[in-house]
Amino acid sequence: MKRDSDIIDVIFRKHRDGEVIAFFPNDVFGNGMILSYSHNGQHSEASLEFYGECKPCRDKEEYKDLFHELARNYGCFLRIRQRLSRYRK
Numbered sequence: 001m002k003r004d005s006d007i008i009d010v011i012f013r014k015h016r017d018g019e020v021i022a023f024f025p026n027d028v029f030g031n032g033m034i035l036s037y038s039h040n041g042q043h044s045e046a047s048l049e050f051y052g053e054c055k056p057c058r059d060k061e062e063y064k065d066l067f068h069e070l071a072r073n074y075g076c077f078l079r080i081r082q083r084l085s086r087y088r089k
Helices: 048-053 060-074
Strands: 007-014 020-029 033-038 042-047 077-080
Touching: 007 060, 020 042, 020 060, 033 048, 033 060, 042 048, 060 077
Parallel strands: 007 077
Antiparallel strands: 007 020, 020 033, 033 042
């Protein structure tokens, strides 16, 4: 059984250049930044403005590679979410 501490909420979105980015809705910072992860940049902070420029990934095929990379590298259970608004503090 997974503990809440083993579960990480994630939102997958796609930038207009086609790059898929994982955003972590529980890691929104007071300075208007959100924790993100991509194949190229790994972990970084992204602005909420950048998050808004990215379009939601609706098809699992779009984000499956990044999903598996995160799960493999961090050994966590990822819970897919669709919206940031309900998680903002």
